[in-house]
Amino acid sequence: MQRRLLALLAVLALVAAACTTGDTADTVPVTDGGADDTSADTTPPDTGDTDETTDTTPAVLPQDEGGILAAVRDRGAVRCGVNDVLPGFGIVDENGEYSGFDIDFCRVVAAGVLGDPDAVEFVPLTAEARFTALQGGEIDVLIRNTTWTATRDGQEGATFLHTTFYDGQGMMVPASTGFTTLEDLADATICVLQGTTTELNLTAVFNARGIPFNPMTHADNETLQPAYESGQCEGWTSDVSQLTAFKASIEEAGGEEQYIMAEVFSKEPLGPAVPDGDSAWAQAVDWSILATIQAWEFGLTSENIGSYDGDDPNILNFLGTDGFDPGLGLAPDFAVTIVESVGNYQEIFERHLAPIGLELEGSPNDLWTNGGLMYAPPYR
Amino acid sequence: MTASTLKPSTLPSATTSPLAWVRSRLFPNVRSGILTIVLAPLLVYAAYRAALFLFVNGRWEAVTRNLTLFMQGTYPRDQQWRIVAQIVVLALAFGIGAGTASAVRADVAKEAGLALPRQSPLSVIRRFWSLIAFVLLLLYFASTATPWLVVAGAVAAFLVGTLARFIPTSLRNLGWTLAALALVAGFQVVSGTVGYSWIVTAIVLAAGAWSTFKFENVEGRRALLYRALVAVAAWVVTYLAYTQLVYPGVGWDYWSGLHLTLWVSSLAIVLSFPLGLLLALARRSTLPVLRWLSTGFIELIRGVPLITLLFMGQYILGFMLPQGTNLSSISRAITAMTLFTAAYVAEIVRGGLQSIPYGQTEAALALGLPTGKMMRLIIVPQALRAVIPALVGQFISIFKDSSLLYILAINEFLGVRSLVHAQADFRAVAHAETLVFVAIGYWAFAYAMSKESQRLEVRLRAGRR
Numbered sequence: 001m002q003r004r005l006l007a008l009l010a011v012l013a014l015v016a017a018a019c020t021t022g023d024t025a026d027t028v029p030v031t032d033g034g035a036d037d038t039s040a041d042t043t044p045p046d047t048g049d050t051d052e053t054t055d056t057t058p059a060v061l062p063q064d065e066g067g068i069l070a071a072v073r074d075r076g077a078v079r080c081g082v083n084d085v086l087p088g089f090g091i092v093d094e095n096g097e098y099s100g101f102d103i104d105f106c107r108v109v110a111a112g113v114l115g116d117p118d119a120v121e122f123v124p125l126t127a128e129a130r131f132t133a134l135q136g137g138e139i140d141v142l143i144r145n146t147t148w149t150a151t152r153d154g155q156e157g158a159t160f161l162h163t164t165f166y167d168g169q170g171m172m173v174p175a176s177t178g179f180t181t182l183e184d185l186a187d188a189t190i191c192v193l194q195g196t197t198t199e200l201n202l203t204a205v206f207n208a209r210g211i212p213f214n215p216m217t218h219a220d221n222e223t224l225q226p227a228y229e230s231g232q233c234e235g236w237t238s239d240v241s242q243l244t245a246f247k248a249s250i251e252e253a254g255g256e257e258q259y260i261m262a263e264v265f266s267k268e269p270l271g272p273a274v275p276d277g278d279s280a281w282a283q284a285v286d287w288s289i290l291a292t293i294q295a296w297e298f299g300l301t302s303e304n305i306g307s308y309d310g311d312d313p314n315i316l317n318f319l320g321t322d323g324f325d326p327g328l329g330l331a332p333d334f335a336v337t338i339v340e341s342v343g344n345y346q347e348i349f350e351r352h353l354a355p356i357g358l359e360l361e362g363s364p365n366d367l368w369t370n371g372g373l374m375y376a377p378p379y380r
Numbered sequence: 381m382t383a384s385t386l387k388p389s390t391l392p393s394a395t396t397s398p399l400a401w402v403r404s405r406l407f408p409n410v411r412s413g414i415l416t417i418v419l420a421p422l423l424v425y426a427a428y429r430a431a432l433f434l435f436v437n438g439r440w441e442a443v444t445r446n447l448t449l450f451m452q453g454t455y456p457r458d459q460q461w462r463i464v465a466q467i468v469v470l471a472l473a474f475g476i477g478a479g480t481a482s483a484v485r486a487d488v489a490k491e492a493g494l495a496l497p498r499q500s501p502l503s504v505i506r507r508f509w510s511l512i513a514f515v516l517l518l519l520y521f522a523s524t525a526t527p528w529l530v531v532a533g534a535v536a537a538f539l540v541g542t543l544a545r546f547i548p549t550s551l552r553n554l555g556w557t558l559a560a561l562a563l564v565a566g567f568q569v570v571s572g573t574v575g576y577s578w579i580v581t582a583i584v585l586a587a588g589a590w591s592t593f594k595f596e597n598v599e600g601r602r603a604l605l606y607r608a609l610v611a612v613a614a615w616v617v618t619y620l621a622y623t624q625l626v627y628p629g630v631g632w633d634y635w636s637g638l639h640l641t642l643w644v645s646s647l648a649i650v651l652s653f654p655l656g657l658l659l660a661l662a663r664r665s666t667l668p669v670l671r672w673l674s675t676g677f678i679e680l681i682r683g684v685p686l687i688t689l690l691f692m693g694q695y696i697l698g699f700m701l702p703q704g705t706n707l708s709s710i711s712r713a714i715t716a717m718t719l720f721t722a723a724y725v726a727e728i729v730r731g732g733l734q735s736i737p738y739g740q741t742e743a744a745l746a747l748g749l750p751t752g753k754m755m756r757l758i759i760v761p762q763a764l765r766a767v768i769p770a771l772v773g774q775f776i777s778i779f780k781d782s783s784l785l786y787i788l789a790i791n792e793f794l795g796v797r798s799l800v801h802a803q804a805d806f807r808a809v810a811h812a813e814t815l816v817f818v819a820i821g822y823w824a825f826a827y828a829m830s831k832e833s834q835r836l837e838v839r840l841r842a843g844r845r
Contacts, residue, residue: 084454084791085802092791092799094445096454122454126789132695138709219787222798226811249807355804 068140068274068281069113069329077119080106081139084124085220087245088356089145098122101352102143105164105272105289107342109141112288112334117341128195131156134275141285142273145239147197152273161286162293163271164345165353166364166373168264169201170240172247175257177234182211182263189214191224191233201266202237221246229255239268245356280329287328291335293376294318295344297367302343305336318379326379335379345374433812442810443817444521446800450817451518453636453791453799462570462630463639464530469569471534473562475541480555483545487552507831514824557588567643572629578622582615589614633708636791638821644710644792645779648717652778653771655718656725661755663730674726681723687784689716694788713785721778728770732763765840772833776826783822794818 072078082102083090090100107117123139130146133139135157146152147167148160171190173179182205192199194217206213216233218224225246228236236243240260247258272289274282295305298315308319317324320332331337342348346367349360366372396404406420407413443450452463482499489496505512519527541562544555564581571577590611595603632643662674681689693716694709707715736759744754764771786795797814800806806814 084789085798087802087804087807091802091804092449092454093803094449095457096449096452098454124789124791126787129694129789220798222801222811225808229808246807249804253808255808 067278069278069284072113072140072281076114077121078106078110078113078141079121079123079139080109081123081125081130081133081142081144082106083144084122085222086145086242087249088241088353088358099352101165101348102145104342104348104352105143105292106141108292108338108348109143109272109285109288111338111341112291112330113284115331115334115337117338126195127193131158134158134273137275140274140281143271145270146273147268148271148273149197157276158273159276159282161272161274161282162289162376163269163373164289165241165270167239167241167268167270169198169237169266169268170243170264171261172236172238172243172258173234173261175259177259179235179259180261182206182209182261182265185213185235186211187213188234189216189232190235190237191216191218191228192237193218193220193224197266197268198238205265225250239270240264241353241356241358244358248357284329287330288334288338290376290379291318291338292343292345292348293367293374294379295335295339296346296374297369297376300339300344301347302340305339314378314380324380434816438813438816439810440521440813440817442800442806442814444523445805446796446803447518447521447523449637449799450793450796450821451637452639453796455635455637455639456630459570459630464526464533465569466566467530468533468537469562469566471537472541473559473566475538476544476555476559476562477541478538479542479544480547480552480559482542483547483549483555484552486545487549507835508828510824510827510831514821517820551592553588553591557584557592560584560588568627568629570629570635571631573622573625573627574629574631578619581622582618585614585618586611631708632710635710637796638793640710640790641779641782641793642825644714644717644785645782647714648721648778648782649775651714651718652721652725655722657729657760659722659726660729660733661760663726664733678723678726681719682727686717686720686781687787689720690784690788692716709788710785710790713788713790717778717782721774724774725771728767728774729763731770732765732767733759735766736762768833768837768840772829772836776829779826779829780822793821 080103082098084092084098086100086102088100089102090098092098103122106120106122110119111117123133125133125139125142125144127144130142130144131152134142142158143164145165145167146160148163152158153160171182171185173185177184179185190202190213192202192215199215199217202213202215216227218227221242224236227233229250236246238246243260247260250256250258272285274285295301295318298312298318300308300315300318305319308315313322316322318335320334320336323332325332343351346360349358349365354360360366361370362372364373366374368375406416448457452460455463486496515531519531522528541559544558547555561581561584564584568577568581590607593607593610595606598606632640635643659674659678662670663678665671665674684692690713693712697707697712697715740758740762741754744758749757782792783794785792786798789795791799797818800814801811
């Protein structure tokens, strides 16, 4: 009898405990960016009392304590959510070093905010997990070939900043098929990555035009590519930048000749995203990235920016040599640090995207003065 | 028994001529003859193709050039000495463990008045040949001298460790303590003294002090008091030492490659075993709440695929923990893998517990043993012995399942493969080669585990009589 009573009490206690944790769970989504692993690495073991304070005080939103910018400065590193298996945009080389177009923009942010392009912690993320990581405070900025869409801006709690690469969805087929338009692909199987805007677009475009098709979704390009090469699907749809990269490597490896259809059937502006609600951090990231475009427009490169001796007041403002500080929370000479250590937009593009077969000139990614879309607001 | 009744002439003799062997083995009758004629060319052809792939056509640059990437992934290269140190320290730990184990066997043999079966180096090679072969393959692929030095250092450290067999019998537990300490040290060489990691060292040292210094010349209760004091002192000294010693390292969030695979699966195995044991005992407990909780946990976890648990760990665990705790994705993955394995271990162990006849329990109770002692001394050892194959099977399975972390963008051993194939040089080539290499790696460890479990089974069965 007594035993029964004890059991009942224990169950009640558990239910009560579950309820209280349930209450707090609603308010959890924000973890504090400050309490992180790097600081834990270097601090001596916590004593009991510090532990208690973290338990009793409510977690602070990053914004309340100087925000992400302050947290990043404290930590001495930017946490950048990246893709590590995307040719041209983010890969890991033989020495375990990250490199690529998106990776360089992580370095741009680190150089702008911390003055050190290597002060980046790269967090590889799947397409599916990227916004959870951003909302959860696991990363400070997401630069992972992410298309800026209204839903993501609205529902995913992400704030998108200046687009770094204007892409569009295309379709690749083996040249031997002779297909040149989407209509040719009627009843064909088409390979696509799951959880991407590409997948949604494919369905939307083909349904709108009344073209019957069978999608074959893959979790990553690693499984998609062999499936495509072995003829399990007749078409491969992805962003044109990716198709270009894979076309080059398939043909180089002695595979079948590939054809990328001229038609681009979606807008894919790829750019960095930061968590909603921290405009100071958003500005710092945005202007770091804009600085690479502005430097390009001014004709400043990693080689000549340090030795500029002209007297264009706009450029002097930009370089910060005249002490101009627009109050972005960045050092006056942040642009010099960025361009010297990473390069201007054109240099970054030529370094990573030219080798995979993409052209800058005449593309939407050209400078606005050349008819492209790259346009930085005036720095004054 | 059957062997002795057979006539010697029917046994295949080692001295028969090759022709006779072919005749008796390959063409004993028409049906077998036809089978041989059909299968032999097929097998030869398959072997030829395999050899052609392995030795002639295989483009192994994808592996050789990325060998370090496969081993340690994106781990910072300027901190590589930590991993080298870890390998050496762990080899020392295993050496101390092996030395102490052999000393214990010698003690037991001496006590029983039996001759100690000698262990030749050959038997060690036979036991771990898959791992040795894998290491040799790595050395063959290596382009620098460093891996050779590391292996040499590890072998030397192991041999030094085996000197632990000369520790006097009265201090036998010191050997085990040193081995455990070296294991922890091996971990912390890389990870640094992070957060609460001092607790593990403190537990090891306190338990070691408790079991090593027994104060046998002090009578009764006082000896217990002394032992407790020594253990507490070890605990306090560890804590103080760690607060003074600030040793930054590279936490496991920055580990990847085979290094990560091995640690993640070892941790999941080591942590899930005691948890599973407790769950199994709880499920058979007479206390209803304990039984319900344990049953509920086991059935809940077993009813869910591991990949679902891993995803839940990534997306949901964060919302269930108190605010401010920022678990990294690797910690979450280890948690999910541990819980999953624990549920299976619990069921396996429960099966073992049920196989023990109730008479054993009754006999123990009749001797006046309290429940705890009965379980510890009589029931659990027999139950575990009965389920070794199933347990090791589960552990092998979680070791291989650690490759699921790849789907969470954690670059463990298999995940490194996709990094390699994103590189410009290997984007469309050598997919098969890297896959074969990774498969060999997993097989080497899984096979060694399975082999060890067979050995353990044989050894423990000998004890059953």
